Amino acid sequence: MIDSSKKQLNVKDRVTIYEVAKVAGVSLATVSRVINNHPNVTEKTKMAVKAAIARLGYKPSALAQGLANSRSTNIGIMIPSTGYAYVSNMLDGMIDIAKIYGYVTSIFITKRTKEDAAQVIESLIKSHVDGAVIYDDELGTDEIRSIQNYHIPLIVIGHDMSGDSLGSIIIEYKDPVMDVVKEHMLAGNDDVYVLDIVNEGKMVDDIRNGLSDFAEANGKHINLLRFNDSYGLVYAGMKEFFQTHRKGYFVAPRDSLAAAIVNAAIESGLRVPEDVEVLAEIGSKYSYIIRPQISSFSIDMFKVGSIAVRMLTKLLKDASSLKEKTFRIRAKYNKRETTR
Amino acid sequence: MIDSSKKQLNVKDRVTIYEVAKVAGVSLATVSRVINNHPNVTEKTKMAVKAAIARLGYKPSALAQGLANSRSTNIGIMIPSTGYAYVSNMLDGMIDIAKIYGYVTSIFITKRTKEDAAQVIESLIKSHVDGAVIYDDELGTDEIRSIQNYHIPLIVIGHDMSGDSLGSIIIEYKDPVMDVVKEHMLAGNDDVYVLDIVNEGKMVDDIRNGLSDFAEANGKHINLLRFNDSYGLVYAGMKEFFQTHRKGYFVAPRDSLAAAIVNAAIESGLRVPEDVEVLAEIGSKYSYIIRPQISSFSIDMFKVGSIAVRMLTKLLKDASSLKEKTFRIRAKYNKRETTR
DNA sequence: CTGTTAGCGCGTTCAT
């Protein structure tokens, strides 16, 4: 007696279902039934088992459970780093919902290289997740398909794909952004500068290309300003730029970068938006915290994350229960003080 | 032949080590040896096995591996949501290093309630992580100790704890902040207002209390301004506040909230820092992006995250290999434009 | 209602 209570504190190894069974004086099958709320267990023995569980501090091993029913109750999330607010908001939404549905979330961060993508996919498959949601600009559709070979239900964000056990969320950023810039150009302006940030991802690249194409088709020109992804670098570069250029319409991928332009302009004696106008593609709350407030586009990424995981759980429960396999959400334009 | 190649594409179930063995014409023990780079395998059979693995697209199941050697190669991360930049930066650092060491990271988000904490801990233990790093203001030391009963190596961030298989990282925020505010008070000022944000966490609470105590001991007074955690709410509240109060020294937990005060002040016709001074406890890059730039304290949270996981991996490899069980990092004060 | 048994996929002795 004394021994077992001491053992309770000093267990080296995990307490197993077997020990619980022994202490409760039943077979391990009965313990399993109690754990999983199966019917057909006397209230009395149920109590005994629960008492033993509490006394031993027993927690079933998700590993063993997973192996036994080939369900890990784990979902994978592939994202390109949580460094940006919109990504971490999305992540928050995903984890939140996953938790509600009883799933643990494993995060797989992808860098911007193909080799890394392969390694991450490998890791994802090995880890035996029940399903995954992927938000990764850099990943090609074939790589995503390759995951499907392993029959892992997938929700893909940002790619227009479909298939068995595959749902997708389309984020419509390009059109809303282009509409605004087009309008500016069509009003007779040919002063558009686009911040061309290294490794910013497919979505931003698409917008840049779309804009260039449109300009060309209309006898205009898009000026590209290439920088590495850093507020400081862009700020310094623009300070220099404004020594020789005193006006323009600038498009930046994110609001922090837009702020770099705004700050550089104002500190170069220019007026915003009279001399220089600035538009941020991806806005965050800082778009309206910063003065002047930055005109930008926004999407509720927390919601995107929630929806993604909700779709996934449906897929996991019953592949046919996911009616709408594609969800579309459109960026909203918030005109503020940095554009006219 | 044709059958098996078709099967490769249509496998319903996971390809197992057993199938690989069959295809390669060896026993599963040999396959296991190849997978784990064990010696004593002929180069020839090794090739055969690798070929089979490639052909079948076999990936070992981390679940089964974990069960077999009671190591899940999974580490848990407990954090209070990735909503704030400093948390997601830390998270990034953790995942980054974990990946390098071959660990998959499972995220456990804690809300600000005891019940939730219990549930999350339960989930953490069930999930069979090899170790975990915890950054959670709200968690009590006893709750953390309870995790230790399950012999899960832990790195705790923000609590000064120690013990077997337990390391900690102390973030020194309180002293640096108090030093600055004390200096202001000791200079003869009694105009300090502290933003008292609901559910902001232990660290911020500590600072608030420390400040109050200090004030009391010096015949002064700290004014508390209580708000929910929202830029909009604080901004609106401060606009109203500045209708009747035209000066003060304000301390806010984060820079976005500090910005709310700054904006409200300026738009109320007050000058910063001449009339109102503002200090943010936790700064981010926005502290220097915003104009006027916000005086704030900062810590490289990415680094904190990296170090935490690095410490954990040492603990996992060999509990005694972690020499320094406590790592201290001190917030750095960046005096900028919102204070004199 | 409860116990017995056979896997889940893999690592690891122990023989050979």
Next chain:
DNA sequence: ATGAACGCGCTAACAG
């Protein structure tokens, strides 16, 4: 150098 057999902790028939 390689294979057979057992165990990791748990679930799911199948008996009783």
